[in-house]
Amino acid sequence: MDIRGLTKFSLIDFPGKLACILYAGGCNFRCPYCHNPHLVLNPEIQPRLSDQFIFSFLENRRGKLEGVVLSGGEPSAHPGLVGFSEKIKALGYLIKIDTNGSNPDAVADAHGKGLVDALGIDYKTTASSYGDLTKCGIDDIAGLVRKTISYAISNNVSVDVRTTIHKKLHTPEVLMQMRGELNSLGVAAWTLQQFHDAEIIDDSLSGDPTYSDAELIGIAGGLGNHTRVRGLKGSFIFNS
Numbered sequence: 694m695d696i697r698g699l700t701k702f703s704l705i706d707f708p709g710k711l712a713c714i715l716y717a718g719g720c721n722f723r724c725p726y727c728h729n730p731h732l733v734l735n736p737e738i739q740p741r742l743s744d745q746f747i748f749s750f751l752e753n754r755r756g757k758l759e760g761v762v763l764s765g766g767e768p769s770a771h772p773g774l775v776g777f778s779e780k781i782k783a784l785g786y787l788i789k790i791d792t793n794g795s796n797p798d799a800v801a802d803a804h805g806k807g808l809v810d811a812l813g814i815d816y817k818t819t820a821s822s823y824g825d826l827t828k829c830g831i832d833d834i835a836g837l838v839r840k841t842i843s844y845a846i847s848n849n850v851s852v853d854v855r856t857t858i859h860k861k862l863h864t865p866e867v868l869m870q871m872r873g874e875l876n877s878l879g880v881a882a883w884t885l886q887q888f889h890d891a892e893i894i895d896d897s898l899s900g901d902p903t904y905s906d907a908e909l910i911g912i913a914g915g916l917g918n919h920t921r922v923r924g925l926k927g928s929f930i931f932n933s
């Protein structure tokens with residue numbers, strides 16, 4: 694796989710596990726709030742980590758780390774996902790894949806081969822707005838994402854369905870509609886993540902006001918069905 698970044702240690706990205714994070718270069722979405730614009734738009738400007746480096750690191754961390762998060766960018770868009778994951782598994786690690794959900798068949802293939810222990814799946818907006826927000830040009834993108842989520846639910850995969858929230862994109866009415874759509878898929882826990890005002894794809898969002906923590910917690914409380922809020926430091930600030 695084309696890996697362009699490594700976080701050596703995380704307590705929050707693989708629930709309940711000590712993990713490292715590997716970042717795959719490139720993505721088929723262009724979310725305006727994406728805070729990895731270089732990884733998405735110009736992955737080649739960041740050094741590619743060799744397999745030798747990655748697996749030497751993982752070999753050395755055996756017994757210290759429990760899991761590997763494959764994030765990005767979009768890891769499921771890489772044809773080498775299965776082979777790469779098999780090598781990680783051979784070292785005894787658990788694997789979580791963070792995905793935008795656009796490749797349900799790739800996720801199902803990896804899971805069916807016993808290579809996926811947990812998933813993080815983005816649910817970015819209402820089904821009718823999905824193409825506009827993600828600017829991906831993929832037919833029925835909402836249907837593909839919903840298929841990925843349904844796969845996780847029906848196969849009892851540990852899954853964190855999450856949405857990065859900006860006031861300009863996610864009015865309370867939009868969030869209520871999204872909650873209904875997730876309910877229809879059988880999703881209970883849904884994580885609303887505070888927008889991180891860093892370098893992003895659409896700089897205009899940085900200048901627009903978004904929700905305070907208190908406002909977002911208030912909205913989440915009205916959505917019901919275990920809607921929770923993750924603050925900017927990564928920990929939950931509301932857990933219904």
Ligand code: SF4
Pocket residue numbers: 720721722723724726727728729733765766767793
């Ligand atoms: S799916 Fe994720 S990595 Fe891709 S553009 Fe959107 S936020 Fe960025």
